[in-house]
Amino acid sequence: QKEVEQNSGPLSVPEGAIASLNCTYSDRGSQSFFWYRQYSGKSPELIMSIYSNGDKEDGRFTAQLNKASQYVSLLIRDSQPSDSATYLCAPPAGYALNFGKGTSLLVTP
Amino acid sequence: GAGVSQSPRYKVAKRGQDVALRCDPISGHVSLFWYQQALGQGPEFLTYFQNEAQLDKSGLPSDRFFAERPEGSVSTLKIQRTQQEDSAVYLCASSLFSSSYNEQFFGPGTRLTVL
Numbered sequence: 001q002k003e004v005e006q007n008s009g010p011l012s013v014p015e016g017a018i019a020s021l022n023c024t025y026s027d028r029g030s031q032s033f034f035w036y037r038q039y040s041g042k043s044p045e046l047i048m049s050i051y052s053n054g055d056k057e058d059g060r061f062t063a064q065l066n067k068a069s070q071y072v073s074l075l076i077r078d079s080q081p082s083d084s085a086t087y088l089c090a091p092p093a094g095y096a097l098n099f100g101k102g103t104s105l106l107v108t109p
Numbered sequence: 110g111a112g113v114s115q116s117p118r119y120k121v122a123k124r125g126q127d128v129a130l131r132c133d134p135i136s137g138h139v140s141l142f143w144y145q146q147a148l149g150q151g152p153e154f155l156t157y158f159q160n161e162a163q164l165d166k167s168g169l170p171s172d173r174f175f176a177e178r179p180e181g182s183v184s185t186l187k188i189q190r191t192q193q194e195d196s197a198v199y200l201c202a203s204s205l206f207s208s209s210y211n212e213q214f215f216g217p218g219t220r221l222t223v224l
Contacts (some may be wrong), residue, residue: 092209099151
Protein backbone atom coordinates (compact mmCIF):
# COMPACT_ATOMS: atom_id res chain seq x y z
CA GLN A 1 0.00 0.00 0.00
CA LYS A 2 1.37 3.38 -1.00
CA GLU A 3 1.84 5.76 1.94
CA VAL A 4 -0.29 8.84 2.50
CA GLU A 5 0.76 10.92 5.47
CA GLN A 6 -1.27 13.56 7.25
CA ASN A 7 -0.74 15.20 10.60
CA SER A 8 -3.59 13.88 12.74
CA GLY A 9 -3.89 17.13 14.70
CA PRO A 10 -6.00 18.48 16.15
CA LEU A 11 -5.17 21.68 14.33
CA SER A 12 -6.75 24.57 16.16
CA VAL A 13 -7.24 27.94 14.45
CA PRO A 14 -9.26 30.99 15.49
CA GLU A 15 -12.32 31.98 13.51
CA GLY A 16 -11.40 34.09 10.49
CA ALA A 17 -7.85 32.72 10.23
CA ILE A 18 -6.34 30.59 7.45
CA ALA A 19 -6.20 26.86 8.13
CA SER A 20 -3.43 24.97 6.33
CA LEU A 21 -3.73 21.20 5.96
CA ASN A 22 -0.91 19.16 4.50
CA CYS A 23 -0.50 15.75 2.91
CA THR A 24 2.49 13.86 1.56
CA TYR A 25 2.29 10.75 -0.56
CA SER A 26 4.72 8.12 -1.72
CA ASP A 27 3.30 7.12 -5.11
CA ARG A 28 5.14 9.22 -7.72
CA GLY A 29 2.65 8.06 -10.32
CA SER A 30 -0.34 9.73 -8.65
CA GLN A 31 -1.97 12.12 -11.11
CA SER A 32 -5.06 13.23 -9.24
CA PHE A 33 -5.83 14.19 -5.67
CA PHE A 34 -8.99 14.61 -3.74
CA TRP A 35 -9.77 16.34 -0.48
CA TYR A 36 -12.72 15.13 1.53
CA ARG A 37 -14.28 16.64 4.61
CA GLN A 38 -15.80 14.35 7.21
CA TYR A 39 -17.90 15.61 10.07
CA SER A 40 -18.09 13.45 13.16
CA GLY A 41 -20.48 10.56 12.58
CA LYS A 42 -20.95 11.41 8.92
CA SER A 43 -19.52 10.09 5.67
CA PRO A 44 -16.77 11.78 3.62
CA GLU A 45 -17.86 14.69 1.45
CA LEU A 46 -15.80 15.71 -1.58
CA ILE A 47 -14.67 19.33 -1.36
CA MET A 48 -11.79 19.65 -3.83
CA SER A 49 -10.08 17.76 -6.62
CA ILE A 50 -6.79 18.76 -8.24
CA TYR A 51 -4.99 17.18 -11.15
CA SER A 52 -2.11 19.46 -12.14
CA ASN A 53 0.71 21.24 -10.39
CA GLY A 54 -0.11 24.60 -8.90
CA ASP A 55 -3.10 26.06 -7.17
CA LYS A 56 -6.80 25.51 -7.62
CA GLU A 57 -9.26 27.81 -5.89
CA ASP A 58 -12.91 27.18 -5.11
CA GLY A 59 -14.54 29.74 -2.85
CA ARG A 60 -12.71 29.77 0.48
CA PHE A 61 -10.77 26.63 -0.41
CA THR A 62 -7.45 26.45 -2.26
CA ALA A 63 -5.72 23.19 -3.09
CA GLN A 64 -2.01 23.25 -3.88
CA LEU A 65 -0.20 20.42 -5.61
CA ASN A 66 3.54 19.88 -6.02
CA LYS A 67 4.15 16.58 -7.74
CA ALA A 68 7.94 16.90 -7.62
CA SER A 69 7.81 17.16 -3.83
CA GLN A 70 4.92 14.68 -3.60
CA TYR A 71 3.01 17.19 -1.52
CA VAL A 72 -0.55 18.45 -1.61
CA SER A 73 -2.17 20.96 0.69
CA LEU A 74 -5.54 22.51 1.39
CA LEU A 75 -5.95 26.08 2.57
CA ILE A 76 -9.18 27.28 4.10
CA ARG A 77 -9.50 31.04 4.23
CA ASP A 78 -11.73 32.89 6.69
CA SER A 79 -12.18 29.71 8.72
CA GLN A 80 -15.59 29.25 10.32
CA PRO A 81 -16.62 27.06 13.25
CA SER A 82 -18.64 25.03 10.71
CA ASP A 83 -15.32 24.05 9.09
CA SER A 84 -14.46 22.01 12.19
CA ALA A 85 -14.16 18.48 10.84
CA THR A 86 -11.62 15.88 9.77
CA TYR A 87 -10.03 16.52 6.38
CA LEU A 88 -8.96 13.48 4.39
CA CYS A 89 -6.38 13.52 1.63
CA ALA A 90 -6.97 10.86 -1.03
CA PRO A 91 -4.75 10.16 -4.00
CA PRO A 92 -5.95 7.28 -6.15
CA ALA A 93 -4.71 3.71 -5.91
CA GLY A 94 -5.82 2.26 -9.22
CA TYR A 95 -9.45 3.30 -9.52
CA ALA A 96 -9.97 3.30 -5.74
CA LEU A 97 -8.88 6.00 -3.29
CA ASN A 98 -6.00 5.63 -0.87
CA PHE A 99 -7.01 7.74 2.11
CA GLY A 100 -4.76 9.25 4.71
CA LYS A 101 -5.85 9.07 8.34
CA GLY A 102 -7.06 12.64 8.17
CA THR A 103 -6.32 15.87 10.00
CA SER A 104 -8.77 17.04 12.63
CA LEU A 105 -9.46 20.78 12.35
CA LEU A 106 -11.01 22.82 15.16
CA VAL A 107 -12.04 26.40 14.45
CA THR A 108 -12.60 28.27 17.67
CA PRO A 109 -15.02 31.25 17.89
CA GLY B 110 -30.87 14.33 -7.66
CA ALA B 111 -30.59 11.41 -5.28
CA GLY B 112 -27.21 10.57 -3.88
CA VAL B 113 -25.79 7.24 -2.82
CA SER B 114 -28.01 5.46 -0.33
CA GLN B 115 -27.13 2.64 2.04
CA SER B 116 -29.17 0.41 4.29
CA PRO B 117 -29.40 -0.36 7.06
CA ARG B 118 -27.78 2.69 8.64
CA TYR B 119 -27.03 0.75 11.80
CA LYS B 120 -26.65 -2.98 12.33
CA VAL B 121 -25.97 -4.86 15.51
CA ALA B 122 -25.01 -8.50 15.09
CA LYS B 123 -24.04 -11.22 17.47
CA ARG B 124 -20.70 -12.80 16.79
CA GLY B 125 -21.12 -15.57 14.27
CA GLN B 126 -24.15 -14.10 12.54
CA ASP B 127 -24.23 -13.29 8.84
CA VAL B 128 -25.03 -9.73 7.74
CA ALA B 129 -25.90 -8.12 4.41
CA LEU B 130 -25.31 -4.45 3.69
CA ARG B 131 -26.94 -2.75 0.73
CA CYS B 132 -25.74 0.11 -1.46
CA ASP B 133 -27.78 1.96 -4.06
CA PRO B 134 -25.41 4.13 -6.13
CA ILE B 135 -26.18 7.31 -8.02
CA SER B 136 -28.18 6.41 -11.11
CA GLY B 137 -25.97 5.85 -14.14
CA HIS B 138 -22.74 5.57 -12.21
CA VAL B 139 -20.56 2.85 -13.66
CA SER B 140 -18.17 2.38 -10.76
CA LEU B 141 -19.03 1.28 -7.25
CA PHE B 142 -16.64 0.97 -4.32
CA TRP B 143 -16.86 -0.44 -0.82
CA TYR B 144 -14.65 0.92 1.96
CA GLN B 145 -14.30 0.05 5.62
CA GLN B 146 -13.63 2.79 8.15
CA ALA B 147 -12.48 2.01 11.66
CA LEU B 148 -12.75 4.65 14.39
CA GLY B 149 -10.12 7.36 13.99
CA GLN B 150 -8.87 6.01 10.67
CA GLY B 151 -9.38 6.93 7.05
CA PRO B 152 -11.56 4.69 4.88
CA GLU B 153 -9.81 1.59 3.58
CA PHE B 154 -10.63 0.06 0.23
CA LEU B 155 -12.42 -3.28 0.15
CA THR B 156 -13.64 -3.93 -3.39
CA TYR B 157 -14.53 -2.30 -6.70
CA PHE B 158 -17.13 -2.94 -9.40
CA GLN B 159 -17.32 -1.67 -12.94
CA ASN B 160 -20.95 -2.27 -13.85
CA GLU B 161 -21.60 -5.87 -12.73
CA ALA B 162 -17.96 -6.97 -12.93
CA GLN B 163 -15.98 -7.14 -9.71
CA LEU B 164 -12.59 -5.97 -10.98
CA ASP B 165 -10.73 -5.66 -7.69
CA LYS B 166 -11.40 -7.43 -4.41
CA SER B 167 -7.88 -7.15 -3.04
CA GLY B 168 -9.01 -5.23 0.04
CA LEU B 169 -11.46 -7.81 1.35
CA PRO B 170 -9.94 -8.86 4.68
CA SER B 171 -10.97 -12.50 4.58
CA ASP B 172 -13.04 -15.03 2.66
CA ARG B 173 -15.90 -14.24 5.04
CA PHE B 174 -16.44 -11.05 3.05
CA PHE B 175 -18.31 -11.26 -0.23
CA ALA B 176 -19.72 -8.55 -2.50
CA GLU B 177 -21.91 -8.60 -5.56
CA ARG B 178 -23.55 -6.24 -8.01
CA PRO B 179 -25.50 -8.59 -10.25
CA GLU B 180 -27.33 -6.07 -12.45
CA GLY B 181 -24.75 -3.33 -12.40
CA SER B 182 -26.63 -1.05 -10.05
CA VAL B 183 -27.43 -2.07 -6.45
CA SER B 184 -24.62 -3.81 -4.59
CA THR B 185 -24.62 -6.00 -1.50
CA LEU B 186 -21.70 -6.59 0.84
CA LYS B 187 -22.12 -9.77 2.81
CA ILE B 188 -20.12 -10.74 5.88
CA GLN B 189 -20.40 -14.30 7.07
CA ARG B 190 -19.78 -15.45 10.62
CA THR B 191 -19.15 -11.93 11.87
CA GLN B 192 -16.33 -11.30 14.31
CA GLN B 193 -15.78 -8.41 16.71
CA GLU B 194 -12.99 -7.05 14.52
CA ASP B 195 -15.56 -6.56 11.74
CA SER B 196 -17.12 -3.72 13.76
CA ALA B 197 -16.67 -0.60 11.65
CA VAL B 198 -18.49 1.77 9.35
CA TYR B 199 -18.94 0.36 5.87
CA LEU B 200 -19.01 3.04 3.21
CA CYS B 201 -20.18 2.73 -0.35
CA ALA B 202 -19.11 5.19 -3.05
CA SER B 203 -19.91 5.55 -6.72
CA SER B 204 -18.40 7.42 -9.63
CA LEU B 205 -19.63 8.14 -13.12
CA PHE B 206 -16.80 6.44 -15.00
CA SER B 207 -13.91 4.10 -14.34
CA SER B 208 -10.95 6.41 -14.03
CA SER B 209 -8.50 7.49 -11.37
CA TYR B 210 -9.53 11.05 -12.29
CA ASN B 211 -13.14 10.44 -11.42
CA GLU B 212 -14.64 11.90 -8.28
CA GLN B 213 -16.25 9.44 -5.90
CA PHE B 214 -19.41 10.24 -3.95
CA PHE B 215 -20.10 8.49 -0.70
CA GLY B 216 -23.25 7.19 0.88
CA PRO B 217 -24.04 7.73 4.58
CA GLY B 218 -22.49 4.41 5.59
CA THR B 219 -23.64 1.44 7.63
CA ARG B 220 -22.33 1.26 11.18
CA LEU B 221 -21.85 -2.40 12.07
CA THR B 222 -21.40 -3.42 15.68
CA VAL B 223 -20.58 -7.03 16.41
CA LEU B 224 -21.18 -8.09 20.01
